[in-house]
Amino acid sequence: MVKLVCSSCQQCYSENDPRWQCDCGGLLDVQFTPEFDADKMQHRPFTMWRYREAIPVLHDSNIVSFYEGFTPLIDIDMDGLTVKVKMDHLFPSGSFKDRGASVLISKVKELGVHHVVEDSSGNAGAAIAAYCARARIECDIYVSSFASPEKLRHIESMGARVHKVPGSREDAAEAAQASRTVYYASHAWNPYFLHGTKTLAYEMCEQLDWRAPDRLVVPVGNGTLLLGAFIGFTELLNAGIIDKMPKLIAVQTANCAPCAEAFRKGKDDISAIDSKPTLAEGIAVAQPVRGSQIISAVRNTDGDFLTVSENDIKEWLHHLYRRGYYIEPTSAVVFAALSRCGQKIAKNEVIVTVITGHGLKTQKYT
Ligand SMILES: Cc1ncc(COP(=O)(O)O)c(C=O)c1O
Ligand SMILES: [Zn+2]
Structure with a gap:
């Protein structure tokens, strides 16, 4: 069984609960026991999803993937x-952020969420934007004003809205978190x-x-x-x-x-x-x-x-x-x-x- 557990107060939440933070403000971690099925693995393509039984997404139909992973x-x-x-x-x-984005956006799809927000120095935003584009999920990315212009163009080209926030990475995170009605697909917070x-x-x-x-x-x-x-x-x-x-x-x-x-x-x-x-x-x-x-x-x-x-x-x-x-x-x-x-x-x-x-x-x- 998969649970979300608060690292501060140990409160547990269901995996079907579309939340990224505990009611106490604490960080959530995913708790579950992964399985490694060597027989099944052997017959699968060389992608990060060959470890399927160890990844906490319930249904295969929700997997959002470009056949990524198993890098040299x-x-x-x-x-x-x-x-x-x-x-x-x-x-x-x-960037390596595709590893996280593939699993996170698969879970977002499984939760039935249609619109996400994220903040990033560029690469996590590009990864979330790419997987949202693949899953046809709406996406807003907040970036700090010093992010590389190529990264911003990359994010925009995939259909995500880019919001430039003057100041630091923390200022961009605050701006993203302010949009409370949209699911926060944060690489930093979301377990x-x-x-x-x-x-x-x-x-x-x-x-x-x-x-x-x-x-x-x-x-x-x-x-x-x-x-x-x-x-x-x-x-x-x-x-x-x-x-x-x-x-x-x-x-x-x-x-x-x-x-x-x-x-x-x-x-x-x-x-x-x-x-x-x-x-x-x-x-x-x-x-x-x-x-x-x-x-x-x-x-x-x-x-x-x-x-x-x-x-x-x-x-x-x-x-x-x-x-x-x-x-x-x-x-x-x-x-x-x-x-x-x-x-x-x-x-x-x-x-x-x-x-x-x-x-x-x-x-x-x-
Ligand atoms: C190219 C690159 N390397 C490393 C990192 C560091 O990753 P993390 O912030 O998860 O420690 C990042 C984060 O944006 C990155 O873009
Ligand atoms: Zn808590």
Whole structure:
């Protein structure tokens, strides 16, 4: 049975209840026991929906999909350190957010919702807009005024209405939440999104012959990739499919590092920080709503937070361009971070990271 459970007061809600927040204002999480049916899986196409029994959408007829997922896992050599990289910029809308959007918009369809609102730095908005277009669901996206123009054109071209909000990501979120009559399909708040991003963990373990990597290194803004991966690995561990939990390494930009700062101070919750503008627009999130969950996931896996400078981001972005990877600046942060901790990593460790977004949407940096 699938339930929505409040992370603050433990109040439970039915999966048929079209809500994104507890009455107490708390965050909701999806509670259910996934199943992994190896026989069925073997005969299915290589998409993220091959793990069908582990995804909390009731009826197949509600699945909204472009046959996305199972992105390549390739080796990249970084000065003697071999890193395995999931090519998640190859998703239909050009970022890993399609994982979350496919599951969330399938659930939205199942709930009979016809109009959604979302706020985003660009990629989540594009992913939600694409899946809404596929499902013929009306869509309004609120974006902060610094979002890349290519991302805004991308969202608009798919029929969603774009609302530019002056100020920060938090201002865009507030504006989206103000439209109370429309369902809030937020990647940050809505827990179904994380049951899409968790397929990153399933896929990489399957690509590693059902073994877990030693470390997973991901960029963190609202933490949807990191928290999804944590859920995915936990589920595989509980099902006895993998035998250890990878260390989760979260990378933030030094110009906006609320979780890294709290972690360094030994705190469980984030506090207000002074953030500065950054090239890594996808992780320019000063107040991630799931901040304490992010810190707890990293701590529970004996992981770490790393921060990178703007110069490092620029250097690694251009370094990756020259090696043939057309990625966006936010996706360069993991390589900048890895280049600094190479000495501390044993040669036989299996390290996985992710290219999270395509460079075609941030061409002004080339
Ligand atoms: C390209 C890219 N990478 C990473 C992230 C970070 O994802 P999250 O905010 O879920 O941590 C984003 C978020 O927008 C993004 O667009
Ligand atoms: Zn509550």
